[in-house]
Amino acid sequence: MSDRPHLGSEDPEARRAAELLVGELQRGWDERDADVTDRRLADDVIWGSPFGAHVESYPVLHEIHVRMKATRKSAPSRFELVCAVEIAPGVALAHVRRVSLAGDDFSELAMYVLVGRDGAWWVAAGHHTPVRG
Numbered sequence: 001m002s003d004r005p006h007l008g009s010e011d012p013e014a015r016r017a018a019e020l021l022v023g024e025l026q027r028g029w030d031e032r033d034a035d036v037t038d039r040r041l042a043d044d045v046i047w048g049s050p051f052g053a054h055v056e057s058y059p060v061l062h063e064i065h066v067r068m069k070a071t072r073k074s075a076p077s078r079f080e081l082v083c084a085v086e087i088a089p090g091v092a093l094a095h096v097r098r099v100s101l102a103g104d105d106f107s108e109l110a111m112y113v114l115v116g117r118d119g120a121w122w123v124a125a126g127h128h129t130p131v132r133g
Contacts, residue, residue, distance in 0.1 A: 008085030014092035017114050017121035018084035022096055026079040029098075034065035040123045042115070048127035050108050075105035082109070090116035097131075107131040 021040050028037030038061065047055040055061045082095035092114040100107045113125040 007087045008093070009087075011086035011092065013116070014086040014094075014114065014121075015081075015084045017092065017116070018081055018094035018096070018112070020121070021094065021112065021114070021123065022079050022081045025096065025098075029074060029077055029079065032069040032074060034062060034069050037069075038062045038065055040114075040121065042122040042124050045123055046125040050106070050128040050130040075100045075102035077101055077105075077107075084114075092116075092121070 024036055024039050028034065028039075038058070041058050041061065043058045044056070045058055045061060047053075047061050049055065055064065078099045078101060080097050080099065082097050084092055084094040086092045094112045094114060096110045096112060098108050098110070108128045108130050110126055110128045112123050114121045115124045116122075
């Protein structure tokens with residue numbers, strides 16, 4: 001018997017929120033639309049890029065995404081929900097994988113912290129890790 005608590009629980013609402021996020025990430029990627037990609041970001045979002053950058057606040061992160069989508073060629077990719085668990089009432093963690101469908105780009109695994117507020121779920125934090133090979 002361990003003294004470690006089990007923190008995560010399967011919650012259909014948290015899972016639906018994560019699935020909605022994945023759908024918006026996919027659509028934003030396919031359409032190269034930062035407004036769609038960033039729709040669920042909280043104003044005070046905390047972000048870690050796959051390149052090691054730390055960003056705080058929606059306006060700063062959104063401007064980065066707008067520039068990226070305007071200038072960087074995005075390889076065709078598929079977004080998939082790996083897991084989503086509620087760790088406290090109205091707080092969920094989700095792992096989302098972006099699989100590059102082109103050989104010349106990297107894939108990544110992202111962890112998102114989702115917070116339910118006033119009937120909507122918002123991304124409070126995200127961190128991306130590149131997956132190579």
